[in-house]
Amino acid sequence: MNIMMLLEMTSATFPDRTAFTDGSSGRSYTYSQLFEAAATRAGSMAASGARRVGMLDVSSLATPLTLFASAWAGVPYAPLNYRLTDPEIEALLERIKPAYLVTSDEREPAMSVHKDVITSATTHFLTDAQHSARITGEWSMDPEEIAVLLFTSGTTGAPKAAVLRHKHLVSYILSSVEFASADEAEAALVCVPPYHIAGIAAILSSVYSGRHVVQLPNFTAETWIDLARKHEITTAFVVPTMLARVVDALEGQKTAGMPHLASLSYGGGKMPLSIIERAMRLFPDTDFTNAYGLTETSSTIAVLGPDDHRAAAGSDSDSIRQRLVSVGKALPGVEIEIRDDEGMLVAAGERGEIYVRGEQVSGEYEGRGSVTNSEGWFPTRDAGRMDEEGYLFLEGRADDVIVRGGENISPGEIEDVLLDHAAVRDAAVVGIPDEQWGEGIAAAVVFKPGQSAPIEELQTWIKDRMRSSRVPQVIRICDELPYNETGKLLRRVVKQTF
Template identity: 45%
Template sequence: MSVSLLLEMAQDAALAEPDRVAVVSGDLRLTIAELSTLADGAAGVISASGAQHVAYVGAGGAMLPLMVFAAARAAVPITPLNYRLSAEGLRTLIGRLPRPVIIVDDEYRDMVGDLPGHAVQIMSPADFIATARTSPPAAEYADPDSVAVVLFTSGTTSAPKAVELSHNNLTSYVMGTVEFASAEPGDAAAISVPPYHIAGIGAALSNLYAGRKAVYLSNFDATEWVRLVNRETVTSATVVPTMLDRIVTVLEGLDESPLLPSLRTLAYGGSKVAAPLVRKAMTLLPHVGFVNAYGLTETSSTIAVLTPEDHRTALASSDPATARRLGSVGQPVPTIEVQVRAPDGAVLGPGEPGELYVRGEQVSGRYTGIGSVLDADGWFPTKDVAYLDEDGYLFIGGRSDDTIIRGGENIAPTEIEGVLVEHQHVRECVVVGADDDEWGQIIVAVVVPRGDPEPDPEELRGFVRERLRGSRTPDRVVFREQLPTNATGKTLRREIVDELNTSAKEFT
C-alpha cells in the first residue's frame, strides 16, 4: 500500500468536517483537503523537475507531512536531512542521494551550497509551496515495495548508513499500531521531534491516520512547549528524554494545578530514560498516561510499548519484579515478533540477556549500497542487548558495541547506570569503557551531579558496590556539567570514550 493512500483515507474520513484543521505550524493551519491539494501540486513540482529523490534540509513543521505525501505522489523517495550537521557533513550526505531536488530552509541555504551537476533544483519552502499552488497536480501510486523514505542513521560510532523504508513498511507500521479515525473531536498532538528522525516520520503519518490535529513545534524549547500544549489544548505528545527532563524542570517551577490539564498521553522514547525522571514526571502529572515507545529507524518506528496502565502498575507495586518494569520498554506490539539470541544463534529464555532480533512487515533492515541484512527467515539483528522477563516485558541493555570488556568479563553499562542514577546527588550519568593496559578496559562513570557540591566519588563507587557485584564497581568517577547528546537525546558514548582515552594518553 502506498503512503499516499493514508492521506486519501484521512481525507475521506474528514468529509463530514471539511473545515477541521489537520496541521498547525506557527501561523499556518491546513485542513486535510488543503494538505491533500497542496501535496498534489507539490508532487507536480517534483515530477516536472525530473528528480529521482527529494531532500529536505530544515526544522520541519508542516513541511514534513507535505513533503512526505508529495514525494509519495510523485513516486520518488524523500530524505529529511539533519540540519545540525556541519556544511561538509550535510553536503556529503546529499552527495549520496541520486539527482535530488532540494528544499532547504533559508537559514541553512549557505550550508547546502549550489552543488552544480548534482542537485536538479534547490528551492526554499516558500518558493516550493508557492509553485505547488499553481503547478499541474501529479498523483501516482507508487509500488508498495518501492522506497518511500531514506533516513541516515546518527553515525555516532561509524559512517551514517542510509536506511531504506518502503511504502509497505511504513503503512504496515501505521495500520498495525493505530486505529483509523480513532481520535475524538478536538484531539491534538504536539510534535517536537526532528523531521530527520523516524519518530518525526511516524508522528506525521500516524496522527493524520488517527484523525488527530498535528501541532508542530519545530525548534524545541521547554517553556514554549508548555505554552503550546495549553494554548492548543494538546491531548497527546511525544518527546525524547532530554526534552522530558527540561519539561519537568519547567513544570516544577510553575504554581498551577493541575499542570497541563488538556494532556492525556505523553510518550517518550529514542533512548533510555532514567527511572527517577519517569517517577517525577508521573507525580507531577498524575492525570497523564505515560507511554514508553521503543523502536529503531530500521523498524519504521515503534515495535514495543510500555502502556499507561503498565506505568501505573509498576509505580504502585511493592513486588520487585513488577516495579522493575518501569525500566522496561513494555511488550511487543501485536504485529511484531521478537527473539533474544545467544552469540551462537540459540534462542534464549526469560531473564537471559542476548541480542534482540525482530520480525514483521514494518521491519526493513535494508540499507542503500548494502542491501538487506535480514536473515533467511526475515529476522533483523537490532544490535541491542536485551532480555524478556517471564511475562514478556522487554528490557533493553544498550547497544552490543557499548559492552565493556574488563579483564575478559562482559559488563553491560546500563546495569551500572540504572543504579547510579538512583543516587540522590546524581542527575544524569553514562558508564563507558576506557582503554587500560592492565585490564583491557576499565569502567568509567561520567556523572552530571545534582546541585553543588559534587558528591564524593568514593561514595558513588560504594553505592554501586552495595547493589551490584564488585566487578561492576566503577574504577573511576568523573564529573561533567552535561553529557554530549545528539538531537534525539542519545548520549554520544564514543565522544566520551575518545575524550577519556585522549586524556589518559596525555598523562602517560
C-alpha cells in the same frame, strides 16, 4: 500501497479538519489543503527529474507536505539532519543527487550552488503560486517502492541509509492505528525533528487517525509547556531528555497544569526511573506510554502501556516497580526474541541481542540489501532481556553506539578527532549512565611519551570540530588501553573504569 493513500482517506473523511499547525508561525493546513498542496508539490518534484527528495530544515508545514508530495511523485524522501556540520551535509547531498531539496530560507542560497541539486526554500515551497501544476496521474500502489531513506549513525563511520518501503510504513500504520479514530478536539504536540523515524511515524499516525498535529520546531521545556497549554494538547511524544527538562521546568509546581493532556508517550532512549516517577506525580491523570522502536523497524515495535505504568508505580514489589524502566511488550504483528552471540535463543531474564520480525520490519540499507536472516528476523544490535511475562528491558547497544538524548553517537568519530590532537596517542570513547541524557560521553586518553594536554584543551579540541553533543563530559588519562589478543579494543573494560 502508498502512504499518500492514508492522507487521501483522511482528507476525504475530514476535509475541513485542521491537520497541521506550525507552532512557531501559527500557520495551519486542513486535511484537504494538505492533500491539494501535495498534488502541486508532487508536480514540481516530478518535473525536476530528481532521484531523491531531500529535506534540510526544522519542522514546519513543509515537513508533512514534502513527505506526502514525494510519495505521490514516486521519489524517495530523504530528510537530512540539519544539526550536522557542513562537510557532513555535503557528503549526504552527494549520496542523494540528483535531488530536489527543500531547505530553510537561510540555507537555500548556499545549497543552490550544488550541481544536480534543485533547491526550494521553505517559504517558496509553501507558496501555492510557485507550484501551479498538479501532478498528472495517481501515485504508484507498488508496495515495494521506496518511501523514505533515513540516514542512521553507523559504527563504522559513514552513515547508513535505512530503506523504508511503502509496505513497511503502511503495515505499521494499519497494525497500530484505527482509521479516523481521533476526536476533533484531539491535538498532538510533535517536537521530534523531521529526520527522526519518530517524526515520520508521528505524521503518519496522526494523519491516519485524523488528529491535529501542533509542531514545535526547536524544543525547549518552556515552549513545550506553553504550546501544550495554549493548544490544549491531548497527546505528545518526547524523548527521555525532553521529559527530564519538562519535569525540571515544572519543579515546585504541584501538578503540570495541563488537564487536557490525556496521554504522554516517550522513547528513543533509556528513561531513568527517577524521571518517570517524578513525571507521573506531576501528570497524575495522564496516560504514559513507553514506545520502543528503531529506524529499521518503521518505528515502534514494543510498548509499555498506561496500565503497566500505573501498576508498576503503585507496587511495593521492587521487581514490578522496575517494569517502569521496561519498554513493555511486542506490538500485535511483531515478534521479538533475545538471542546470544551464536544466534541461539536465551532463557527468560538473560541478556542477549534483540531480534525482531514483522511486516513493518525493513532491516534494509541502501546499497547493502537486507540484513534480515532467511526467516525474516532482523538483528537490532540492541542488547536486552525479556522477563517471563514478555516485558522487554533494554541494556544498551549490542555494538557500542552511544545513545545520548535520543541521538545515536558513534564512539569512533569522536576517537578519530581525539587522535588528531598532537599529544594523543590512543583514545577510547564510551557511553556512561547519565541522569539527564540517558547516556553521556566519557573518553579514556593515552598521551604520547613525554607529552600531555589539559583536559579542558581536549574538550575544546572536540568542541571546535564537532557538534557540542560529542564533547566528552569526563576524560580520564591512562597509561594504556585494554585490547584483546586480536587487537580489538575492549570497550566493556574501558566502561568499567568510569
